[in-house]
Amino acid sequence: MIKVHREICAYCGCCVSVCPDGALELVDAYLDIDMNACKDCGICVRVCPLGALEAKK
Amino acid sequence: MKREYDVLVVGGGPAGAFAAKTFAEKGYTVLLTEKRPAIGAPVRCAEGVGKTLMHEFLKPEDSWVAAEIEKANIIAPDGFTMELEPEKAGSEVGYVLNRKVFDRDLVWMAAGAGADVQVKTRAVSPIMEKGEVKGAILNQGGSTYEIRAGLTIAADGVESKFSRWCGVDTTVPFREIETCAQYLMTGIDIDPNATDFFVGNLIAPGGYVWIFPKGDKIANVGVGIGGDRSKPGNRPVDYLNRFVAKNFPNGKTIELIAGGVSVCQPLSCTVANNLMIVGDAARVSDPLTGGGIYAALYTGQLAGDVGSKALENGDTSSHALMPYDSTWRSSYLGKALERNYQIKEVFIKMNDEDLNAIIHSVSKMNLTDFNTLNLIKSIISANPKIAIKLGKAGLKSFIDSF
Known part of the structure; x- marks a missing residue:
């Protein structure tokens, strides 16, 4: 699963655009993750410009 | 409260604002929704735009520049x-713009032309009937309601979800x-x-x-x-x-x-039944420079022009909206995107030695008519090594064809 470090996230939506499963959504000033849709591919974790996302086993 | 419009625009950036403005000017009822509490903030842009490109659409106000x-x-x-x-x-x-001021003024122009505007209002899903988009379900300040529209414009930016919900895959390869x-x-x-x-x-x-x-x-x-x-x-x-x-x-x-x-190629199709996709959501930012303001204004206005004709004729099927897609693809914008995508593919593979060689050689040239294409052509003619690389990628003839 993906954890959002909200104190790091600048809610830019970069991760949302690359999610192949449509599991992320930028709702105004926070990121919403649909854990049922997320397949733990880790792409969002890699592209985040600030390192706000973490893959958690 | 009005629940039915000719046009619903999802997203209040430059593409959405320009689409809303164009439809409103032609006399259609328009609702523009922006999920954020303020238009233009937070900024997500380096704010640069070409002068001549911008002048195609707008005479810049001092406050924007x-x-x-x-x-x-x-x-x-x-x-x-x-x-x-x-x-x-x-x-x-x-120009380097003040996007916070610029974006807000564009939405004001849309409002001035007659469009309704709602902020802190998010499209949470499209209304789909028989595989066709009929508007969207909006959430405004915690309450959810339907807005029905003959035509919906997805202008929801790089993090676009609306088109995906309508069945168009907008995923950017990482x-x-x-x-x-x-x-x-x-x-x-x-x-x-x-x-x-x-x-x-x-x-x-x-x-x-x-x-x-x-x-x-x-x-x-x-x-x-x-x-x-x-x-x-x-x-x-x-x-x-x-x-x-x-x-x-x-x-x-x-x-x-x-x-x-x-910096991928644009969506393979930017229309569906009752739906048009504009700006960053259509993946029309420049793959080489990353610039997206011109493309947003261009596609926003074009969607307004083509969409208005479709509404006038009472046919907003993907077939009737297709001239939007084919027009931008064959325009200056479409050709520049295609060319710059190919150049970008070569650029990202260059090592520092290649980059040094190119920049040194181009600096010795006298570029009188400066634009990206002339720059690229000069680079190729001065750098046999690069020309070979482009040739191997099948690109040299492609670039020469422009």
Whole structure:
């Protein structure tokens, strides 16, 4: 699963655009993750410009 | 409260605002929704735009323009600077905008033309009937309601979800997202009328560092790198911090801006039944420069023109809307996107030695008619090695054909 470090996230939506499963959504000033849709591919974790996302086993 | 409109525009950036303005001017009822509480904030942009491109649509207000750019510097990995001074050749360069003011004024123009505007209002899903989009379910301040529309415009930016919900895959391949971090800095010693572009695999792999002035001693200083080059300790913000520590140790950061820019090819189709996709959501930002303002204005206005005709004829099927897709693809914009995509594919694979060689050779040329295409053609003619690489990729004849 993906954890959002909200104190790091600048809610830019970069991760949302690359999610192949449509599991992320930028709702105004926070990121919403649909854990049922997320397949733990880790792409969002890699592209985040600030390192706000973490893959958690 | 009105629940039915001719046109629903999802997203209040430049593309959405221009679409809404165009439809409203033609007498259609329009609702523009923006999920954020304010139009234009937070900024996710380096704010540069070409002068001549912008003048196609708008006469810039003083309040939009933070700086007028007369010169661009391209700095090679070895530190050599190539200066491009098109002013001397009689052509113009660009503006660095205040997007917070610019975006807001565009939405005001749409409102002035008659469009309704709602902020802090998010489209949570399309209304789908028999496989066709019939508007959207909106959430405004916690309450949910339906807005029905004959035509819906997806202008929801790089993080676009609306089109995906309607069945159009908008996923950006992760090697084709340019992941970016930028500081708005003050107290830095810069040329207020020149943009700087630094290239090199040590400072910005698969991208570049930019300094876009916004006044005396003020600038957007940012870095974009390829999504596949980003890793812990070497993320855009890390590259940016290293660049700033080295070049502007005494500068002060008054804003942190993060963002993603798609540098992939545009969506394979930007219309569906009762749906048009515009701006960054259509993946029409420039794959080489990352610029997206011109493409947003162009596609927004074109969607308004083509969509209005479709509404007038009572047929908003994908077939009736297709002239929007085919027109932008065959336009200056569509051709530039195609060409710059191919060039980008070569650029991101270059090592620092290639980059140094190119920049040194081009600096010796006298580029009288400056534009990206002429620059590229000059690079190719002066660099047999690069020409061979392009030839191997099947690109040389492609570029020569322009």
